[in-house]
Amino acid sequence: MTQQAPHRYLGKARKLVDGVEKVTGRARYAGDVSLPGMLHGKLALSLFAHARITRIDTAAALKIPGVVAVLTADDLPTRNRQPSSRQTTTLAREVVRYRGEPVALVLATSLAAAEDGVAALQIDYEPLPAPVTAEAALDPAAPVIWPQGAPKADTDLTAAHAAVARGEEQSDHVASNIHEQKRFSRGDALAALATAEVVVAGTYRTAIVHQGYLEPHAVVADIEPIRKHITLYTSTQGQFGVRDEVARLLGLRTSQVTVVPMTVGGGFGAKYGILDPLAAAAALAVGRPVRIVLDRSEDFLTTTPSPASTITIKLGATREGVLTAIVAEMVIDNGVYPFTLGGIMSTLLGGYYRCPNVQIDVVEVLTHKPQAGAYRAPGAPQVTFALESSIDELARRLELDPLELRLRNAATTGDPMGNNDPWPSMGLRQVLEAAANHPLWRERTPGSGVGLAIGGWPCGMSPAAAVCRVDTDGIVRVHVGSVDISGVNSSFVLVAAEILGVPPEQVEIVAGDTRSGPFAGPSGGSQITYSVAGAVAAAAQEARRQLLEVAADMLEARIDDLDLRDGAIHVRGLPGRTLPIGEVARRAQEQQGGPGPIVGEGRTAPAENAPGFVAHIVQVTVDNETGRVQPLRYVAIQDVGFPLNPLMVEGQIHGGAVQGIGWGLHEALRYDENGELLTASLMDYTLPRAADVPSIETVLVTNPAPNGPFGARGVGEPPITAGAAALANAIRDATGARIYELPMRDEVVWRAMQKGVNKQ
Amino acid sequence: MTQQAPHRYLGKARKLVDGVEKVTGRARYAGDVSLPGMLHGKLALSLFAHARITRIDTAAALKIPGVVAVLTADDLPTRNRQPSSRQTTTLAREVVRYRGEPVALVLATSLAAAEDGVAALQIDYEPLPAPVTAEAALDPAAPVIWPQGAPKADTDLTAAHAAVARGEEQSDHVASNIHEQKRFSRGDALAALATAEVVVAGTYRTAIVHQGYLEPHAVVADIEPIRKHITLYTSTQGQFGVRDEVARLLGLRTSQVTVVPMTVGGGFGAKYGILDPLAAAAALAVGRPVRIVLDRSEDFLTTTPSPASTITIKLGATREGVLTAIVAEMVIDNGVYPFTLGGIMSTLLGGYYRCPNVQIDVVEVLTHKPQAGAYRAPGAPQVTFALESSIDELARRLELDPLELRLRNAATTGDPMGNNDPWPSMGLRQVLEAAANHPLWRERTPGSGVGLAIGGWPCGMSPAAAVCRVDTDGIVRVHVGSVDISGVNSSFVLVAAEILGVPPEQVEIVAGDTRSGPFAGPSGGSQITYSVAGAVAAAAQEARRQLLEVAADMLEARIDDLDLRDGAIHVRGLPGRTLPIGEVARRAQEQQGGPGPIVGEGRTAPAENAPGFVAHIVQVTVDNETGRVQPLRYVAIQDVGFPLNPLMVEGQIHGGAVQGIGWGLHEALRYDENGELLTASLMDYTLPRAADVPSIETVLVTNPAPNGPFGARGVGEPPITAGAAALANAIRDATGARIYELPMRDEVVWRAMQKGVNKQ
CATH class of the missing domain: 3.30.365.10 (Aldehyde oxidase/xanthine dehydrogenase, molybdopterin binding domain)
Structure with missing residues (x-):
């Protein structure tokens, strides 16, 4: 469906320019950087979700040959500065607030010596009570994680990622584990729901999902001690932001920090500078270059996965299938520091469809777990799972073709988003029309296990x-x-x-x-x-x-x-x-x-963003005995505006679709009641493997973005949004069972199948 | 004499921006670059000025622990390509043509192992006859160094350095050791000389002078073997030229070579890429990074010092001191490869003064010595020594103030240079006027040992x-x-x-x-x-x-x-x-x-160059017993157009003046009759030391360059041009003895004093 453009090179598939370097192992990643005199850093991580640090005895560690220094919070130039709430790690001071929080950094001339040093550290803790789930944290009797108020977020991810405005602040904070509460509304949604001819309702839960990049976090900090100039070789998605945050935390001028972005082995929203301030601070403290490379378990324990959410949603509609009300409440579990996905989640939830009456309440909660962070289209898989499952149910209730129901209500350019700003030029209808024409949808039969969902992303600029x-x-x-x-x-x-x-x-x-x-x-x-x-x-x-x-x-x-x-x-x-x-x-x-x-x-400096919409169609079989879901066919339709290099665009869509399958069927970080991570390795945290993923067919819809170069739109986020919902709808089609929680692993599906059709 | 400009920052002295890095040892030089897997290269140098290589036995060398490879010419990708004549070293093939020519390169995991490897090499030579002086090479019976024709210079240094046109080729070459012979003329100089009222004549000889940078040549070549991409970290004055020459010699596209210029510890014309092709070729041959850093002796033996010259000059004038004829013959000893300074030397010799009749013959000679190369204002110290000594003699003959004689004849904007092109805007007269006003000149008394010389440089663009x-x-x-x-x-x-x-x-x-x-x-x-x-x-x-x-x-x-x-x-x-x-x-x-x-x-892209002229005044004492010359005062007057940063300009003038003192009194590379370098260390090659140099007073004349930024002119070359001549004239003033050769060491001066006044 790619339009034939009058271009010589644009719009024609060409391979990755750095493919040779990558497949031959020649690409230089941050962990490949080795500097004269460089020390290897190894972190000592908290063993408790909440505890007072009563003693750190470094004597034994310092005796180990090769160990040069053991740094704690007080040794760092960051000691008097609050980390920005988002995605920044230094060392815990006095109190640890999640299992895996870095407490000390051992620096040694070899990694082995640094590891021995960490093992030899004597750190004593006095455990404190720790609500580790949103439910526990919301209990009025729960201890408050930040009695003096949580560190303030100085960046709003909504604005950074999606170029949309924020919602309306609900109330001044009092000391509580709710760090933000907002309402997004238009019309009178409660009244409309009360008078709706048809109502569907459900509560949808999503798990904590990790970005699952191949390359764990890695950084090498070099130091020029006379001018106090730091150079960071790092795995990052954005060097300028890392520079500014490192400079702020270390009390340096930004010109004293140079950030060199290395080849990145996957970021997906997590690589905006978690370890960089710590590595820089350590280099500054000891006057030597410092390398910190996380191993897989450390990465799972200390980095910033996507937050868990609980979304209760009620849709009201006429018998003809016209949406009249959307009422939702979202509880977002952000871990130990504030994170603010509520705005973008509401923008999407109240924006995919033209609906005059919307009320969305967002409760953002702090818990004793690692801080939540951005993961590709942050918040969209969660909200899309809830909304698109509900729409599917509504279609079934109305005995309408789910695609037809969507087409009747789909938002188009100028319709309000959840924050009531108008959508810029967007192509949801074109995407739905392409889906309607696809054989996998057109030729499906009831019960053949075919599901469809839409998804979208405003896209940044x-x-x-x-x-x-x-x-x-x-x-x-x-x-x-x-x-x-x-x-x-x-x-x-x-x-x-x-x-x-x-x-x-x-x-x-x-x-x-x-x-x-x-x-x-x-x-x-x-x-x-x-x-x-x-x-x-x-x-x-x-x-x-x-x-x-x-x-x-x-x-x-x-x-x-x-x-x-x-x-x-x-x-x-x-x-x-x-x-x-x-x-x-x-x-x-x-x-x-x-x-x-x-x-x-x-x-x-584009004046307007260019939303990207998708429709994903998936066919599954579900094993009646085990509940195991096997995707058979997967069609990803996306409005890309114009594909500058279709091969890259298709690669993005493939990757997003696979991650959507991960969200839908496989991935979850699980914690026990003490906040101990139970899935700290790739044995336990199960990413989809090749056999779990069908071949993915891409269909490019080319609805040009008025301000995009050659009409191009952003393509990275949209393909992850719809997968989980499309799978849920396919499972519903195959089994009659509606699944209300992600991931839809065998036992979840099996239990739902036991309950019978559409029971929560 | 700096003009007060209406500037806030320009024209006011400010320190070096990278001074802190340099004085604290933090600046990164090429030799500081260390790469994973890097090999250290050590050169085996020819022991003969001319010989056939009959055998290279590498077996013993290869047995030394750490030695990875021994490369000879046939192992290099440069084997089928001629080096450009200028300043490029690879490895000798079959025949060596100067003592010190690289024959083999031992690569090892440590420098010590590489050195042991070189010592263990068995290289057999069959010596061949070797004319090592210009006189010997010009003997019709002398063997011809390049019977099939010398490698062709592909760059003309005259054009590169001075933005002036070339002279007139004298004849087609036949096989001879003269690689270029040219005449520059205007008017009828021989006739004018024959009828001149006053004639002075002399033959002036200058030595081979080394650029004497602190940092010997150093380069690290990295290799990406799949795309065959070479990255060179090198001590160079110009990365783009190095890149192009390396690519040409290695048969690579220029985009396959990246040249990273490191901090340079002095270049002075020598650092345009001597070792870079060899290091790159070696890295390509073995597929690993290679570092080559010359030690001081290797640098003296294999690099490209300034050529020796013999200049016979005759000046004709009227009794009133109007120059009527300049007749000169210059023999330039370029070593083993062609080098072409004749053009710029003639341009200056026939251009400092307004003279209607000029004839300059240039003979450029090849000898079995290292190739001559550029050294700050290449050719100017030689020609200025000859001309300004002659002018001083002419003034004495005419009983005119030497400065007054110069003012009467000094060229000005629009007058012809030696190549008959007109001088662009230039300030020789302003400089002479500033000199006339300086107390050291104004208040001198006959015999007080004060000498003056002018000098200039067209300056490039x-x-x-x-x-x-x-x-x-x-x-x-x-x-x-x-x-x-x-x-x-x-x-x-x-x-x-x-x-x-x-x-x-x-x-x-x-x-x-x-x-x-x-x-x-x-x-x-x-x-x-x-x-x-x-x-x-x-x-x-x-x-x-x-x-x-x-x-x-x-x-x-x-x-x-x-x-x-x-x-x-x-x-x-x-x-x-x-x-x-x-x-x-x-x-x-x-x-x-x-x-x-x-x-x-x-x-x-300036359309016109901006010549810089100087007048240097020096006062000396000469020890009657030993001939030792001690400079007491030194005044360097220079038309700098406008000094953007006067501290930098003055630094350039100080350095140039000191190097002029080196040319005048100290420096010479001496070879024995077999072409063996007798001065291969800083013990034997005597650079001026602090005690040899007086405090240098600078006077900045600001005659703006019409096309220069804020009126600035080039300032680097001019200050080296006049020093040797000014010293010679000061010695003449102090002792009555005219010195006809550089350097004017004790024994030279003492011998001249024995001969009596003005005898050659």
């Missing part, structure tokens, strides 16, 4: 800059400040190639650090292609203008008569009159009194 | 680009592709500070490699400030424009009413209405629908 140079060998180098976690560079090359008329092999992307820039926002919220490709295009246009100016002089032709293609500049209508762009660049570089070397800058 | 970013903390980052060997970055900060109205501490220079650019020419020929500062200024102007655009919106003011100073933007006349530029940059970076992040590019 950031101003960005790029610089484009043309070298004497014809190589075009494009400088960007964005991190490539999803193949964006493999699209940028096509943008520059298209504009400059050079084969894509002649384009190199040069990624900057915080010193060499240029600026781009973090790689999250599906914003990079949308934001940065425009800057790349502008920079390439300026380089093109400069090339043509010089070439016109060399070829004795008017600029208007020149054409750029195949890496050369041609005079139209005169086949012999042609010059490779490298020769033109050389002239520009050598000509005294000329215009100077070819270098163009480009800047963009 | 290259197109250049720069990029300027403004960060959210107000830090201004300027990206350049030039190498800072002379403090240029410490001037660039002032250019950006001035234009953007920020304190210089808020400006950082970010130096690019060949991938991150932007392009600049090599740091040689006094061109960097002249060329790149203009690009820096243009980039800063564009960033300023962007800042004002955003600030006008934020401050609700007209752009014309805004003022940038002290790192903030102010509304003129409204004292409270002010914004730090970092806040403006943040708005630009965050504002959706705004203009985008602040980033400006700037490009320049």
Whole structure:
């Protein structure tokens, strides 16, 4: 369904530009960085979900050969500063508040010595009561986790990821484990629900899900002790934000911190700088480079998984299938620090469908668990699971085709989102129409185990800059400040190639650090292609203008008569009159009194975001004996605006769909009643494996974004949103059982099947 | 004499921006780079000036623990390619042509093992006859060094360093040790000489002088074997040229070579890539990183010192002191590969003075010694020594004040250079006038040992680009592709500070490699400030424009009413209405629908060069018993156009003057009749020490360059040109003896004193 565009390179599938480095092991990850004099850091983690630290005896550890230092909170330059609530780890001071919280950092000349050092530490704790679930934390009798008030979030993920406005604050906080309570509403939803001809209701629970990247968190901090300049080689999605937070926590000027983003082995929202302040602080404390690389268990214990949620939802509709009311209450379990997904979750829950009466109450709760963090389309899988399961039930109640019900109510451009702002240009209807035409949907029969769900994401945007140079060998180098976690560079090359008329092999992307820039926002919220490709295009246009100016002089032709293609500049209508762009660049570089070397800058700041919508259709079989669900076919339909590089877009959709299957059927971090993580390895935390995943068919809908480069929309987040709901609806179709909790593992499905049709 | 300019920061002395790194040992030099798996390379050097290599037995070397490989010419990817004649070393094949030529490269896991490996190599030679002096090589019976023709120089240093045209080729070559013979002429010099009222004549000899940098040549080559991508961390004056030559020699695309210029511990013309192709070829051959760092003796033996010259000069003049004829013959000893200084030497010799009749014959000779190379103002000390000694003699013959004689004949803007092109704007007369007013000259008495000489350099120019970013903390980052060997970055900060109205501490220079650019020419020929500062200024102007655009919106003011100073933007006349530029940059970076992040590019390509002239006055005492010369006072007067950062300019002048004293009194590489270097250490090769050098007084003449940034001219080369001549003239004044050879060591001076006044 890809539109055929009049492009030479854009819109045509090309492989990853850094594929060779990655498959041959040559790509340099943060953990590969080794510096002279570097120390290896190993963390001592809290054994309790809540306890007072009564003693840290480092004597035995310091006797171990190779151990250079044992640092505790008081040894760090961060000791007088509060970490930002979000995704930042230093060392616990006096009190630990979750199992796995770092308490001490052993630095040694080898990793083995550091590990021995951690084992030799004597840390005494005095355990304290610890509500570890949202239910327990909400008990009025529960101890309050932060009696003096929780550390304040200084960033709002809603804004960062989705470019939408925030909701309405419900009340001033009193000391409680609720750190935020908000209501999003329009119309009179309770009245509309009371008078609705049909009502469906349910309470949906989602688990804590980890981002499951291949590469655990890793960072190497270098230190120049005289100017106190820190250089961080790190696995991050956004170097500029890491720099600012590290500088703030360490009390340095931002220019004293340089963050070098290394190849990232998966981020998915978790890599905005968890370990960086700690590594930097340690390097500053000891005056030597420090490397910290988490192992898998440490990563599960100390990082920032997606929050668990409980969503009670009631839908009211007419008998004709017109939605009249959405009433919902969401409880979000954010772990030990505030995190604020309520806004975006409400924006989606109240925004997928055109409905005049909406009331959504959000309760964000603190518990003695690791802080919740962003995970690809943060909050969307949870809310989509609840809403799209409910819509499916509503269709069944109304005996309407679930797709037809959706089409009748689907929001379109200008309709209100949950926060009542209007949707910018969006393509939910186009996606539903594509789904209606797909054989897997069109040819399904009742009970054949086919489920459908929609999902969407507003997609973010950031101003960005790029610089484009043309070298004497014809190589075009494009400088960007964005991190490539999803193949964006493999699209940028096509943008520059298209504009400059050079084969894509002649384009190199040069990624900057915080010193060499240029600026781009973090790689999250599906914003990079949308934001940065425009800057790349502008920079390439300026380089093109400069090339043509010089070439016109060399070829004795008017600029208007020149054409750029195949890496050369041609005079139209005169086949012999042609010059490779490298020769033109050389002239520009050598000509005294000329215009100077070819270098163009480009800047963009989109004024409007470009939501991406999906419809996922999945067919499953369910084993009657065990409840085991096996997906058979999976169709992911997505409005991508325009696929700059379809191979990258499809890769994003494949990955998102697989993660959606993980959310739906497999993944959960489980804690016992003491806050002990029961699933701290990949043996226990089960990611979907190849055999668990069917081949995924992608259908690209190309409904151009008015402000997107060549019409492109963000594509990263949308494909994870709908999978769990589509699976739930497929299971419902196959078995008659409605599943109200994620993941839908064998025993969950089996129990639901025992209960019978549509019972909660 | 510095003009008071209406500048806030420009023209005022500020310390080196990287001084702290340098004095604390934190600056990273090429030899500091250490890579995983890196091998240490040690060269086996030829023991003969000319010999056939009959056997290289590597067996014993390979048995030494740690030795990984022994490479000879046939093992290298350069084996089928001719090195460019200039300043490139690979390994000798079949024949060695100078003592010290690299024959084999031992690679080992430690330097010690590599050294043991070299010692264990068995290399057999069959010695061949070897003319090692120009005189011997010019003997018609001498064996011809390159019977099939010498490798062709592919670059003309004259053009690269001085932006002047070449002379007229004298004849087609036949197989001979003369690789180039040229005549530069105007008028009828022989006739004019024959009829001149006064004639002085002399033959002046200069020694082979080494650049004497503190840091020997050093390079680390990294290799990515799949794409065959080479990264060189190197001590270089120009990364782009090194890249192109390495790519050419290795048969790679230039985009397969990235050159990262490291901090340079002195270049002075020698660091354009001697070892880089060899290190790259070795890394490619073994698939591992390779480090080669020369020790002092190896550096003396294998690198590219300034050529020796013999200059016979005859001046004709009227009794009133008007020059009527210059006739000269120059023999230049270029060592084993062609080098072409004749053009620039003739340009200067026929250009300092306005003279209607000039004939200069240049004979460039090959000998069995290391190839000659560029050394700061290449050829100028030699030719200035000959010419300015002759002018001094002419003044004595005419009983004219030597300065007055010079003023009567000094060239000025538009007069012909030795190549008959007109001088661009130049300030020789202003410099002479400043000298006339200086007390050391004005108050001298006959025999007081005061000498004066002028000197000059056309100065180079290259197109250049720069990029300027403004960060959210107000830090201004300027990206350049030039190498800072002379403090240029410490001037660039002032250019950006001035234009953007920020304190210089808020400006950082970010130096690019060949991938991150932007392009600049090599740091040689006094061109960097002249060329790149203009690009820096243009980039800063564009960033300023962007800042004002955003600030006008934020401050609700007209752009014309805004003022940038002290790192903030102010509304003129409204004292409270002010914004730090970092806040403006943040708005630009965050504002959706705004203009985008602040980033400006700037490009320049000066159309005309800007010669720099000096007059040096020195007072000496000469020990009658030993001939030892002790400089007492030294005044260096220079037309710098405008000193962007006077401290850097004065540093350049101090360094140049000291090197001029080295040329005049101390330095010479001496070879025996077999081509064996007798001065291969700093014990034997005597650089001037602190006690040998008087305090140097600088006088800056500010005769603005029409095309220079803020009027600046190149300042690097001119201060080395005049010192040897000024010293010779001072010795003549003190002793009555004219010295015809450099260096003027004790025995040379003593012998001349024995001969009596003005005898050759």
